[in-house]
Amino acid sequence: GAGVSQSPSNKVTEKGKDVELRCDPISGHTALYWYRQSLGQGLEFLIYFQGNSAPDKSGLPSDRFSAERTGGSVSTLTIQRTQQEDSAVYLCASSLAGRAPEAFFGQGTRLTVV
């Protein structure tokens, strides 16, 4: 079966433009996570969706960042008015529900803001 799929794999955008990053989780996985990883840095938690519960948005760095998950499946991370400091690899992961589920990560979207 397919793993977590992210698109595009690379995105170059001009400062001030909006971008949308897409994540297709593994079928049947109810939990979905977004992270970002700047060059040489660790993974920064952004947002976590679990089933029909309200998402945990505690990691979103500013109101320029938003994410939605339609129909409990595909998720889109939107960054408005991009800044150069938004340049990073954005990683998505999904997992089943449960007390200690294994999360599966996609290969990420490398975003470069010029």
Next chain:
Amino acid sequence: DAKTTQPNSMESNEEEPVHLPCNHSTISGTDYIHWYRQLPSQGPEYVIHGLTSNVNNRMASLAIAEDRKSSTLILHRATLRDAAVYYCIPTRGIQGAQKLVFGQGTRLTINP
């Protein structure tokens, strides 16, 4: 959320065992201990997790201290492919609340 402390880096030789420590002294009674690793230019991958008892799988073993304030990930015979950043992550053992928060991890170098 429980805080973790891991060495910034460790080095080992190929085909030797590696013991990666993690201190999680603020862990609560229902928190699981997860380990993930991130190979160069890849997304993280799950390694192992446990609650109280030691755990073994095809990748590694996890030894959990009796007081659960620390744990050790054991790679029995390191290969070059095991060079990665290893993350120890406590998660709340409550359905629907398994947010994974990554720390800085331990960068493991394997010498041929």
